[in-house]
Amino acid sequence: MRFATYIHDGSAHESAVRAGVVAEGTVHPLPQGTTVLDLVRAGLPAAIGAGAAALDGPAVPLDEVRLLPPLDPPTVRDFVAFEEHVEGVVESVGDGAGVVPEWYEAPTFYFTNPYALVGAHDDVPVPPGSQLFDFELEVAAVVGRDAESPAPEDVEIFGYTILNDWSARDLQRREMKVGLGPAKGKDSATTLGPWLVTADELEPYRDAEGFLALDMRVAVNGVEIGQDLLSDMGWPFEELVAYAGRGTRVRAGDVLGSGTCGNGGCLAELWGRRGTQDPPPLRPGDVVEMTVEGIGTIRNTVVAGLDLPPVRPARARPRTRKRPS
Known part of the structure; x- marks a missing residue:
């Protein structure tokens, strides 16, 4: 099943935002106030039941709606799970070449900005x-479920969606x-969409090693520009979620x-x-x-951004240890 969040009448008012089920080029709205x-x-069984009920109701053509990010997640973690990406990108964004030994030891991620999510066709x-x-x-x-240090x-996993992690490579490199970051190099926009596909729909793509091909x-x-298989990841998603929750917790709705x-998969690799x-x-x-x-x-169109003044550099470094008398 495919769940979407959308606006139909073009209004930016919060009440105009609806959740619905996507089927055959249309979206069937869920009850007002229900979110993805x-x-x-x-939970998945209850969600599929609610979606099935919505399919019996009215439908709106997809080409008449604006798709928003499919859900409003509590957190967004972004991993770096493709070895081939690391091989290429460290030569243009990092220093040196090749994959550092530490990459193989455990998954690595950073928290990105949940307030900067954009929809499937929004300008960026x-x-x-x-x-x-x-x-x-x-x-x-x-x-799909709250957990602490899960195996x-x-x-x-409730479902999957496409993520475009828009990146300002010059800001990221600085x-x-x-030794910290990325920060402003990554937090301007992240596309999520076009909808959230429930995990059961993608099970036919799972290979013998547990990856989705x-x-x-x-x-x-x-x-x-690029083409790859999701099954080229170094770890399956279940291991990424387990690592994210290691010694802490993950919550239903968290995006990884x-x-x-x-x-x-990106220009910097090339x-x-x-x-x-x-x-x-x-x-x-x-x-x-x-x-x-x-x-x-x-599908997103890049547009001109804000023209802001330069960031002020740090002041001259004082070494005063005592307040002036």
């Missing part, structure tokens, strides 16, 4: 001050030289990104491999389209 996060927290502004804007093709899993076999593709202005796939900015950084007017087998397609 409510369904996730209710270039972050202030960035000249090296990039996309990242990912799949995200949505946690991978006890993890419940931040990570400090979904085809992933990204194109810029109609030209394909796979990290960027390899073979052109820049690192080729030693030149080919293809070039994204510019206003560029259209980025991502398609993941079994889930759907998101």
Whole structure:
């Protein structure tokens, strides 16, 4: 089943936002006030029951609605689970080449901005001050049940959606030289969409090792840039969720990104491999389209961002140990 969050009448008022079930080019609204996060927290059986009831009701053509991010998650963690991506991107964003030994020891993630989520077809502004804007093709899993230090076999995943982790590579590179981050290099926008596909729908794609063998593709202005399989991840999603909850907790509705796939899943990987900015950084007017087998397609247009004054550098470093008398 596919759950979406959308606006039909074009109003920005909160009451105009609805959740619904997507089927055959239409969306069937759920009862007013019901959110996709409510369904996730209710559990998959209850959600599918609510969705089935909605399918008996009225429908709205998908081309008449604006798709919002499918849910409003409590947290968004983004992993880096594709070895091939790391091989290429460290040469353009990091220092040196190759995958550090620590990558193989355990999954790595950072928390990104849940307030910067955008919908499947929304415009995406270039972050202030960035000249090296990039996309990242990912799949995200949505946690289906609260858990503390869960074992991978006890993890419940409600469903999956496409994630585009938009990245300002020049800002990211500066931040990570400090040994912390990424921060402003990553938090301007993250696309989630077009909807949330329940986990049961994607089980036919699961391979013998427990990975989902979904085809992933990204194109810029109609030209394909990258293609990979989700099953090329170093860890399956159940292990990523278990690691996220290790020594702490995860909650139903938390979003966990796979990290960027390899073979052109982002521009920075190709820049690192080729030693030149080919293809070039994204510019206003560029259209980025991502398609993941079994889930759907998101398509965002890059637009000009805010023109803000430069960030003030740190003051001269004082060494005063006592207040003036």
